[in-house]
Amino acid sequence: MSTDIPGIDPLDGLRAPQDPDCDVFLTGTVFLDIIFTGLDSAPVRGTESWARGMGSSPGGVANMATALARLGLHTSLAAAFGDDHYGEYCWDALEQGEGIDLSMSHTVPGWHSPVTVSMAYEGERTMVSHGHEAPGPEGAHGAALPAGEPCFPRCPPRARAAVASLAPGRTEPWVATAARNGARIFADTGWDDTGRWDLDALADLEHCQAFLPNAEEAMRYTRTDCPRAAAHALAERVPLAVVTLGAEGAYAVDSATGESAEVPAIEVEALDPTGAGDVFVAGFVTGTLAGWPLADRLAFAGLTAALSVQEFGGSLSAPGWAEIAAWWQQIRTLADQDPAALQRYAFLEELLPAAARPWPLRRAVPTIGFRRPA
Numbered sequence: 346m347s348t349d350i351p352g353i354d355p356l357d358g359l360r361a362p363q364d365p366d367c368d369v370f371l372t373g374t375v376f377l378d379i380i381f382t383g384l385d386s387a388p389v390r391g392t393e394s395w396a397r398g399m400g401s402s403p404g405g406v407a408n409m410a411t412a413l414a415r416l417g418l419h420t421s422l423a424a425a426f427g428d429d430h431y432g433e434y435c436w437d438a439l440e441q442g443e444g445i446d447l448s449m450s451h452t453v454p455g456w457h458s459p460v461t462v463s464m465a466y467e468g469e470r471t472m473v474s475h476g477h478e479a480p481g482p483e484g485a486h487g488a489a490l491p492a493g494e495p496c497f498p499r500c501p502p503r504a505r506a507a508v509a510s511l512a513p514g515r516t517e518p519w520v521a522t523a524a525r526n527g528a529r530i531f532a533d534t535g536w537d538d539t540g541r542w543d544l545d546a547l548a549d550l551e552h553c554q555a556f557l558p559n560a561e562e563a564m565r566y567t568r569t570d571c572p573r574a575a576a577h578a579l580a581e582r583v584p585l586a587v588v589t590l591g592a593e594g595a596y597a598v599d600s601a602t603g604e605s606a607e608v609p610a611i612e613v614e615a616l617d618p619t620g621a622g623d624v625f626v627a628g629f630v631t632g633t634l635a636g637w638p639l640a641d642r643l644a645f646a647g648l649t650a651a652l653s654v655q656e657f658g659g660s661l662s663a664p665g666w667a668e669i670a671a672w673w674q675q676i677r678t679l680a681d682q683d684p685a686a687l688q689r690y691a692f693l694e695e696l697l698p699a700a701a702r703p704w705p706l707r708r709a710v711p712t713i714g715f716r717r718p719a
Contacts, residue, residue: 347544353666355417355635355696365503366388367446369630370523372423372501373510376459376474377431378660384466392560396464402661403435404461409508410622412627412649414443415665417504418634421502421552421614425479428459438660447474453479469564504528505634508626509553512536524552531630533622536564540612541568544582555585557626557635563588572596576605584634587643589625595643606640608689613649625662641692648672670697 355362403411406424413420422445425431432452439445459476468607491561501507507523508676509532524530526674530553539546550556556579558566563575563586569632573596579586580600587597594609628649632642650666652672656662673693676682 351491353417353696353698355631359634365505365527366419367421367449367502367504367506368418368634369411369506370421370423370449370501370504370528371406371413371508372449372458372519374420374476374479375403375407375426376405376461377423377435378402378404378463380463380465380661382465382681384464385465387471388464391579398558400661403438404463404620404660405459407435407439408660408663409445409623409627410439410445411660412620412624412653413508413630414445415663416627416631416649417666418627418631419446419520421446421449421504423454423501426450426452427456428452428454429457431458433459443660456480459548476680501526501528506531506630508532508630509549510534511547511549511553511556512683513539513541513543514548515547516572520549520552529554529633531557531626531633533626536562537565541569555581555629556583557587557589557629559589560591561621573607574613593694594647595625599638599639602640606638606643608640609641610647611652613655618660620660621650621654624653627663637692640689644689644692666697669693673697 371418378401380400380402381396382399384394388394394544401654406422410420410422422439424447426436427621435458436447436450436452440447449486456477457480461472461474463470463472464659501519503526504523505528506522507528507530509520511532520530530549532549532553532555534547534556544550544566552675560572560575563579564570565573567575567578569575569578572590576586576588576598577590578597580598584601585597585599587595589595590610592610594607596606596607625646628646629642632645637645647671652668653662673690675691677687
């Protein structure tokens with residue numbers, strides 16, 4: 346369930362009647378995530394391990410969709426859902442619980458939902474997933490598309506921005522369509538299993554305004570041995586290159602202005618890193634659409650990611666404005682805070698009302714659902 350503060354719109358004052366209804370469009374696979382936390386070590390073969398905590402939530406592309414929606418962006422998701430209980434739960438959690446527009450999504454009769462079991466321990470995670478590729482696209486909730494309707498999701502809705510995941514040798518026609526229709530494309534990528542690490546193989550990179558790889562990916566793609574040098578090399582290919590540095594924070598280069606910025610990470614005790622990268626991208630997209638300075642965007646993205654790893658689950662842990670406001674109120678009351686570090690987040694002062702709830706906050710009930718009392 347979303348816990349954003351009603352009435353907070355990061356794009357307030359920027360919206361105009363001719364603007365698209367959708368702020369951000371994205372597409373991908375929705376998993377049912379089952380997360381085990383509180384494991385002291387990795388499971389050992391032939392033994393049974395008991396976890397001190399667990400949760401269930403929509404995962405996969407739902408992590409980023411939820412993070413965007415909780416930050417107040419009108420989010421449209423195109424995805425396939427199984428017609429099993431898992432699929433029904435994920436659809437309801439995203440549409441009713443988070444307010445995500447699923448009009449571009451569809452239910453596939455007889456197809457079971459992909460599932461991921463994630464085990465968090467020692468600040469890392471191990472995942473086991475199962476699923477089958479969804480059959481050909483259909484309309485929402487299994488209805489056949491009308492004659493002449495383009496194939497899902499080749500014609501995305503008009504949007505301010507879209508988030509894509511780039512893979513070597515793969516082109517997604519919807520990315521070029523969205524860019525032609527005025528969407529600003531933000532993209533991340535994953536590990537290149539081919540081992541070639543060829544930027545030219547990321548065909549849709551030419552449509553991207555921003556590319557946000559992690560340090561290892563960035564250095565491999567640019568043949569550099571320094572993530573900051575990698576960011577500058579990537580900025581020759583995209584207008585905005587953002588390289589995440591893990592515990593060191595993030596570094597960005599804006600090739601249009603020549604500006605660069607680096608913001609250190611916030612030190613937190615990580616419970617579960619699942620979805621932290623998605624939350625970082627969501628925070629950066631939010632700040633970019635709102636027109637914030639580059640360093641503020643990096644700081645906000647890092648803050649949202651840091652808040653997310655303190656809770657378990659991907660979409661469950663995505664913070665809304667209530668968590669951000671509570672954190673800002675709390676952090677200023679702690680002794681021995683570095684004034685310069687606090688000043689880095691002073692831009693939040695104009696965005697946030699006084700926190701209505703104390704820190705920390707419970708964000709969601711981590712189960713598929715309780716039966717209603719008779």
